[in-house]
Amino acid sequence: MRDFSKTKRIVIKIGTNTLSRSGGVNTDYVRDVAGQIASLVSAGKQIVLVTSGAIGMGAGRLKLPGPITEMEMRQACAAIGQPLLMAEYHEAFASFGLICSQVLLTAEVLNNRKTYLNLRKAMETLLRLGVVPILNENDCVSTAEIGTAFGDNDKLSALVASKLDADLLILLTDIDALYDADPRTSPDAKKIEVVFEITSAIEQAAGARVSAYSTGGMKTKIAAARIAADAGCRIVLAHGKTERVLERILAGENLGTLFMPRRKLGNRARWILNHAPEGTITIDEGAVAALRKHKSLLPSGIRGVEGRFESGSVVLLNAIAKAVTNFGSDELKSLAGKHSSEIRSLLGTGRRDVVATPEDIVFLDY
Numbered sequence: 001m002r003d004f005s006k007t008k009r010i011v012i013k014i015g016t017n018t019l020s021r022s023g024g025v026n027t028d029y030v031r032d033v034a035g036q037i038a039s040l041v042s043a044g045k046q047i048v049l050v051t052s053g054a055i056g057m058g059a060g061r062l063k064l065p066g067p068i069t070e071m072e073m074r075q076a077c078a079a080i081g082q083p084l085l086m087a088e089y090h091e092a093f094a095s096f097g098l099i100c101s102q103v104l105l106t107a108e109v110l111n112n113r114k115t116y117l118n119l120r121k122a123m124e125t126l127l128r129l130g131v132v133p134i135l136n137e138n139d140c141v142s143t144a145e146i147g148t149a150f151g152d153n154d155k156l157s158a159l160v161a162s163k164l165d166a167d168l169l170i171l172l173t174d175i176d177a178l179y180d181a182d183p184r185t186s187p188d189a190k191k192i193e194v195v196f197e198i199t200s201a202i203e204q205a206a207g208a209r210v211s212a213y214s215t216g217g218m219k220t221k222i223a224a225a226r227i228a229a230d231a232g233c234r235i236v237l238a239h240g241k242t243e244r245v246l247e248r249i250l251a252g253e254n255l256g257t258l259f260m261p262r263r264k265l266g267n268r269a270r271w272i273l274n275h276a277p278e279g280t281i282t283i284d285e286g287a288v289a290a291l292r293k294h295k296s297l298l299p300s301g302i303r304g305v306e307g308r309f310e311s312g313s314v315v316l317l318n319a320i321a322k323a324v325t326n327f328g329s330d331e332l333k334s335l336a337g338k339h340s341s342e343i344r345s346l347l348g349t350g351r352r353d354v355v356a357t358p359e360d361i362v363f364l365d366y
C-alpha cells in the first residue's frame, strides 16, 4: 500500500488518447473524471487538471483525419478545439456542483519570473475558492511547444507540479504502467510498480511511443517524472480508464507505476532501495511507529516472516520499508514476538541484539 493521506495538492494530466472518442471528446469519460475530482475536492484535496485534446477536438470538428503535422493547421485546430474541450469540462464539473476555469500557458510564461508569480497568485486564488483550474498549452500562439519533441503536456504538467509545489502528479494515459520492456513486443515484460530513481535503464525501458494527435509517449512521461521527482513531488503513471482510478490511487492502491521523489540518500540507503527484496518481515503497528522515529527493529515487533533469506539480506518490512536484516528467515521465525534479551538463549552468544538498525532501514515513502 502507498500512503497519500497527507497529499494535498495534486496535478492530474489527461492525455488526448484517454479523452477522445472517434474525432471528439468522450463525454462520459469527462463526466466520470469530474465526478472523481469532485469527491477528492470534497475530501479537502486541491486539484489542478492539465488536459490535452484541443488539437484532436479541433481536427475532429473539421473532419480532418489525424495526424495533423502542419504547424499552422495544429494552431488552427487548437483554437477550434480548446473551447469545445472546455465546454465539456464546464458541463461535467457543473453537474457535480463544481466551478472550473481555463488557464492557457506557454513555456515563456512559466520561465519568466514576473508572469510565473502572477500565475501562481491566480492559481492560489482559484484553489482557495475551490475552483478546479484546467490547464493546457496555448497551442495557438506557442508554436515552438507543439509538434516538436520539446514541448508536450507531460512536461507542462510536471513543470506546473514543480512550480506550484504539488505533492503528487498523476499522469493518466492509455498505458497501465511502465514495463521493463515493451509489452506489445515482449510478452515477458514485467510491470514496474515503484521507481526509486530514474536511471538510464528506466529511460530505455520507456522507449518512444507516439500517436495521431498527441505529442507525448512513454519517453516524455519519464522526462516529466524526472522534473517532478527533482522537485520533491511523487508521480503516479496509470491507465486513465481504470475504474475510479483517481480515488483508488489516493486511497493507496498499487495502481500503475509510482515514481518516488529524488531524495538526498547516502550510498547505503540507495543500495538498500535499489536491491530486490529476498523476503518480507511483517511487523506490528508499534514497530512501524518506532521505525518512523528512527529506532531499531526489535524481535518483539515481528509478527511473521515470508521467504527464505540469510542474515545480511535486504527484506521488505510490511511493503513500507526495506531493511538489511541481522538474522536469517529461520532465526527470525523463532525470534518473532520475543524480547531482545531472549536472543542469546535462543540463538547463542555473539549475535546482534536488534533485527535491523536505523541506518539499515529505508522507508519507501517519505
Ligand code: GLU
Pocket (backbone or CB within 6 Å): 016, 051, 052, 053, 054, 055, 056, 078, 136, 137, 139, 151, 152, 153, 154, 213, 214, 215, 216
Ligand atoms: N496541447 C495539445 C492539445 O491540447 C496536446 C499536447 C500533448 O499531447 O501533449 O491538443
